[in-house]
Amino acid sequence: MANLIGARIERKEDKKFLTGKGRYTADINLANQTYAYFVRSPHARAKITKLDHSKAMKAPGVIDIFTGDCVVKDKIGGLICGWKIVSQDGKDMKCPPHPVLAKDSVNFVGDHVAVVVAETLEQAKNAAELVNVSYKLQKAVTRTEEATKFENIHEGIDNNLSFDFLLGDKGKTEEAFSKADKIVKLDLVNNRLIPNAMEPRAAIGDYNTSSDELTLYTASQNPHLDRLIMSAFNAVHPEHKFRIVAPDVGGGFGSKINVYAEDVVVAYASKKIGRPVKWVAERSESFMSDNHGRDHVTHAELAMTNDGKITGLKVDTIANLGAYSLVLAAVTPTYLYAPLVLGIYDIPVACCTVKGVYTNTAPTDAYRGAGRPEATYVIERIVTQAAKEMGMDQAEFRKKNFIKKFPHQQCLVHNIDSGDYDAHLDKAIELADYKNFENRRSQSAKKGKLRGIGFSTYFEACGVAPSAVVMSIGAGVGLWESAEIRFNPTGNVSVFTGTHSHGQSHETTFAQIVGDKLGVAIENIDIVHGDTDKGPFGMGTYGSRSLTVGGTAIVKACDKIIAKGKKVAAKMLEGKPEDIDFKGGEFILKNSNKKKTIGEIAFACYLPGTFGDVKSPLPEGVEPGLIETSFFDPSNFSFPSGTHICEVEVDEETGETKLVKYTVVDDFGTVINPLVVEGQVHGGVAQGVGQALYENAHYDESGQLTSASYMDYTMPRADNFPQITLDYTCTPATSNPIGAKGCGEAGTIAAPAAVMNAVIDAVGSDVSMPATAEKVWKVLKKNGSKKAAA
Amino acid sequence: MKSFNFKSATNTKEAAKLVSGRATFLAGGMSLLPAIKLRLAAYSDLINIKKIKGLSGIKVSSKSIKIGATTTHAEVAGSKEVGKSIPSLAVLAEGIGDPQVRNRGTIGGSIANNDPAADYPSACLALNATIHTSKRKIAADKFFKGMFDTDLKKGELIESIEFEVPEKSAYAKYPNPASRYAIVGVYVAKLKDNVRVSITGAGSCVFRSIEIEEALSSNFSPSAVDNVNISSKGLNSDIHASAEYRAHIIKVMTRKAVSSC
């Protein structure tokens, strides 16, 4: 059997997805199905003074209308924050009530107020127009930096401050700064983004009035977690009678981690009316009501010696949580952010404060990279600025400060097990032809373009772990993962994973691992996920955890299969289990030519006896069947790292920035399938470039979302990109037996800093994200560019 | 989408008869259908005009090009005749939306809609076009009245648009990065008798820039606009571009257009 790990195998998923045969939630239609349409707040902040749906109730096709009063009466719980943060004064973070249907007040444009359930979608929409909601308008706050100075938008949450978080040693850091030869300061804005998964969210509640079973089909990254939250907190239905299916899901990027109001409401409504209730978001609903990402305002300072050695780092951030606190809203800008501001530099002391604030905007939560892109942006911008102020080459400055020895205990949280930062920087410099950059700069100047180069030497922490530690700092659950390997009697294999694939290609990558481990052909392996009725409980997919945590659970379950197989083989081959070797799918008795294939062993496990030709008695004490389950709780995160080098050309007349060269060298440890990994990196880079140059969720003064469609929200497009040069270095992770490090978010984490450093290098002064043409033009004009002024 | 009756007309008379009451014409549907889906518009009947014979096609003479109202953007972009006598018009059509939009959307629909950021209206003004309707001929200068507003009367059908063949012309579009409609589009045409310059995207409706026309009339070169003062007063301001930026881009695009004439 060829080595599958490391092979460029085309995705098993391609056939269905590339031929339009994916089966998404919206594709599911159930008998007797009804349609839900949500009445949403058109205002950013208001009191609901009256809600009259009597006219709407009489509209054609309407079955029922549910409001905030109904869910209160039926004791449906509100949406939760799943990981609570403690402030520096020792107090718990403050979370406002977040009902699934608003009762007294609305807090952002798109906030869910009522739901109309009708025979057709058209009828539901027509009736929704007749639901009469009276609002008493209140002044709204949308801007991150203004939140703490604004009147309280939630009762009892003073200064709109949810938490004031501190990581690191303030005193020691101040001391380092007082001794510093040089201090570099930087103010940064990390722009708010809208995730824009290709498939909008969708949910169908299907209550079976006979069996009392409730099924929810939903576009989710973590169906088991959804079920747990919806039964334990929203009190929708008991867990053992509740099934959640997340079928094909067209991208999540974090926006499909949360249990949303719509999930709870369609499940609840289906129970109330005894029929399936279907809701599919329109794109404008996605823009308004999916969780948004980023939205930080930061001040950072770096202390250095005269010869360019970093001696300390101070970061103060305000993070906009939006109107409420979602499941991972608080951990994202704190534990997933603050430890990462150190980057890959050997920084002896540091501290980071984060104020989480409420505003009248869509709630924010994890968005691809979740905290790490924001952190990387801080450190990679300030390090570049420092090199410039020191008059040092930016690659040299980085190398001088890189962590060199592993394992390395950082001064904030992480103990980095492995890495070689010089290696990926050197390789990237070579591939990007850094030494000839100045030639290219002059070539561009001849065409009237300003050329700039930017670096981002990132690391990130993925596969949040271990459970005991994360729970001690506020996580509502542990972050282990499950796997079950089920050999079927005919010798093919069903693999159940608690992770969920919504673009990550698990069906291919995981099959490669199992194929290699067990010596089974890849086409005889089925990866099963996305249904709480199928596999054991699992935590889902986010934070680049699936391979390192979920993949390891699979490896461990394979090991159990092999261990049992050896016992069975020993009996059949008339040897001792310890004398059986397993290789390439065969159990071989040492020093003999006697062997059994794993298929024969599986068969024996299901036919434990002698019948005609079949002679497969099981050894005493060995149970029939060949199914093994494993739960893996990693001892540490994994720490991928890498170097991105970006070159841009800026048009001096218009301020338009064009990406002209992009080089990436990543250290993801062991790579299972380079084809899949490169797809992840390409997509990640595109999203990071999107943040740097194009994307921006914009609210106006009154709290209206003015970038609420593709007419106004700029997505990166294929013609915005040059060919991306990709390569790898490899230092295997030590925290999992595969040696893998997460790769799903790296592109998005590194790219914004690389691009912005390049833009700033080109124009010669600071520009904020997104570096739109007009913004850059204004900077050029201010800097005295004649072309920009003409 | 609120439901409506769908009817096809096979000739212009039938179209005129069918379009009574809360009915309207449907050409490519690229602007009308999204508006209906978003519930910004509702009609009892949509009258499909794409089946009307003779309403589509391109006729060329030495002085003008006449394009039937239901001719698609793709047809104009791909037309050899257009490419030969008014290449800038083919370039403009090629730059509208994406292939799907170009294969469905029509020139008549575009100008009837008169989106302030649409491309075709600028060609009509700069190339001194005449709009032939079921009732009369309208000079382009009189046709575009304001944002999404034209001189068309209820039930009046555009049959064709006749463009004057210029000595030289060019269209330079600075696209909105999100929608890729024009933030500013400048159409420059040197006609037999005069120079006409029209600007789309920048204001509430396509308009001619008299200052630029005068500057180019005396000196048809990119540098002619250097000393023209483009006021930002009355120009659009949105999250993509302020009025001040649009005023600047008008000059940049004018230079680009003139230099590619």
Ligand SMILES: Cc1cc2nc3c(=O)[nH]c(=O)nc-3n(C[C@H](O)[C@H](O)[C@H](O)COP(=O)(O)OP(=O)(O)OC[C@H]3O[C@@H](n4cnc5c(N)ncnc54)[C@H](O)[C@@H]3O)c2cc1C
């Ligand atoms: C994704 C996308 C991108 C686009 N990008 C651009 C762009 O970059 N530049 C640009 O200019 N446009 C763009 N458009 C608009 C496009 O050009 C449309 O095709 C055009 O605006 C309308 O043409 P239509 O044939 O589809 O008209 P329809 O949508 O069918 O009709 C539009 C309006 O015109 C009326 N109408 C249609 N034909 C006639 C007629 N013969 N007489 C009288 N009234 C008539 C209809 O009643 C309706 O009110 C884009 C559209 C989309 C969807």
